[in-house]
Amino acid sequence: MNELRVSGLVKAYGPEARVLDGLDLDVPGGALAAVLGPSGCGKTTLLRVIAGFLKADAGTVTVAGRLLGGPGVHLPPERRRIGIVPQEGALFPHLSVARNIAFGLTGLDRAAKRARVAEMLDLVGLPGYGDRMPHELSGGQQQRVALARALAPQPHLVLLDEPFSALDSGLRGAVRAEVRAVLRQSGATGLLVTHDQQEALSTADVVAVLREGRVAQCATPEELYHRPSDPWLASFVGDAVLVPGTAEKGVATTALGRIPLAVVPAGRREGLVLLRPEQLQLAQPGGPDAEGVVTDVRFFGHDALIAVSVDGLERPVDIRTPTPLSVTPGQRVGVRLTGEATLHPGA
Numbered sequence: 414m415n416e417l418r419v420s421g422l423v424k425a426y427g428p429e430a431r432v433l434d435g436l437d438l439d440v441p442g443g444a445l446a447a448v449l450g451p452s453g454c455g456k457t458t459l460l461r462v463i464a465g466f467l468k469a470d471a472g473t474v475t476v477a478g479r480l481l482g483g484p485g486v487h488l489p490p491e492r493r494r495i496g497i498v499p500q501e502g503a504l505f506p507h508l509s510v511a512r513n514i515a516f517g518l519t520g521l522d523r524a525a526k527r528a529r530v531a532e533m534l535d536l537v538g539l540p541g542y543g544d545r546m547p548h549e550l551s552g553g554q555q556q557r558v559a560l561a562r563a564l565a566p567q568p569h570l571v572l573l574d575e576p577f578s579a580l581d582s583g584l585r586g587a588v589r590a591e592v593r594a595v596l597r598q599s600g601a602t603g604l605l606v607t608h609d610q611q612e613a614l615s616t617a618d619v620v621a622v623l624r625e626g627r628v629a630q631c632a633t634p635e636e637l638y639h640r641p642s643d644p645w646l647a648s649f650v651g652d653a654v655l656v657p658g659t660a661e662k663g664v665a666t667t668a669l670g671r672i673p674l675a676v677v678p679a680g681r682r683e684g685l686v687l688l689r690p691e692q693l694q695l696a697q698p699g700g701p702d703a704e705g706v707v708t709d710v711r712f713f714g715h716d717a718l719i720a721v722s723v724d725g726l727e728r729p730v731d732i733r734t735p736t737p738l739s740v741t742p743g744q745r746v747g748v749r750l751t752g753e754a755t756l757h758p759g760a
């Protein structure tokens with residue numbers, strides 16, 4: 414299988430700038446992994462080292478069991494069997510769609526090349542587009558051609574560097590879904606670099622979050638969202654409600670109420686209890702629930718975030734609620750908890 418294994422990768426641009434600091438990452442063959450992280454955390458550097466454009470100072474890169482880079486080994490990019498889908502402007506503007514796709518096809522005769530180009534155009538849903546020039550395509554079509562070009566030489570791994578950032582938001586979701594489907598069909602492993610957490614969660618099979626030159630957590634989107642390893646990850650991936658609490662016998666007690674814990678710590682522990690805003694519900698005041706005053710309402714169309722200053726808590730908490738809205742700022746409300754939380758001891 415086409416699994417990607419990155420082990421102990423170190424890359425510094427100078428004595429002060431160690432961008433990758435012993436990074437480990439394993440992606441199963443055929444899976445699409447997203448690399449997510451704050452700006453400047455080293456996402457592009459990681460991609461460039463894997464592609465072979467940059468040499469690592471230490472560590473190894475292996476794809477489909479082949480050592481591509483490591484001590485004394487540095488295969489050039491064209492020998493790595495890695496396809497690349499760069500950001501916007503990826504296509505050669507003076508070449509037709511067919512010649513763009515055929516660009517990396519070496520060692521095939523003309524008929525075989527033509528057949529492969531046609532196969533790729535079918536795969537990305539653009540049959541008959543071979544004679545068009547890139548400027549005659551929409552942004553979404555251009556990204557599909559870029560994907561076809563990357564997949565044409567049958568790579569083991571495809572690197573996608575923020576490939577959707579130039580598309581408007583309406584188109585982005587559809588193109589993402591298509592790209593994911595095409596990658597699955599091709600069998601290639603994918604590595605998608607993005608700083609858009611919604612994109613990472615909705616598109617990838619696994620998400621690796623980079624922090625300080627290493628992978629802070631690599632997990633399925635659901636696991637990352639519901640079981641982040643620490644409060645920083647919780648706040649970086651999605652909206653987080655973090656409140657002090659005490660855990661005992663699998664239940665956390667907080668100013669918001671009591672809530673079962675997904676992972677039960679031994680004995681009695683104190684720490685930060687993580688909830689997501691959709692786990693908080695508005696309730697009638699004067700009942701058994703925690704209470705507070707609505708301080709702010711942010712409307713998003715399908716739902717809204719209601720900030721509530723809860724008695725006993727320093728800062729307001731966010732509650733995600735369906736619309737139409739039933740509350741206004743200044744109103745006193747009850748707050749009820751649902752689901753399970755995680756406790757981050759000593760945080």
Ligand SMILES: Nc1ncnc2c1ncn2[C@@H]1O[C@H](COP(=O)(O)OP(=O)(O)OP(=O)(O)O)[C@@H](O)[C@H]1O
Pocket residue numbers: 426430432450451452453454455456457458459608
């Ligand atoms: N050629 C270079 N020489 C010196 N420093 C560099 C070079 N390329 C990148 N850096 C630095 O390395 C760090 C990581 O850069 P990189 O482009 O890998 O981050 P990134 O996570 O892709 O960022 P972004 O999300 O903003 O694109 C940054 O601090 C950047 O300034």
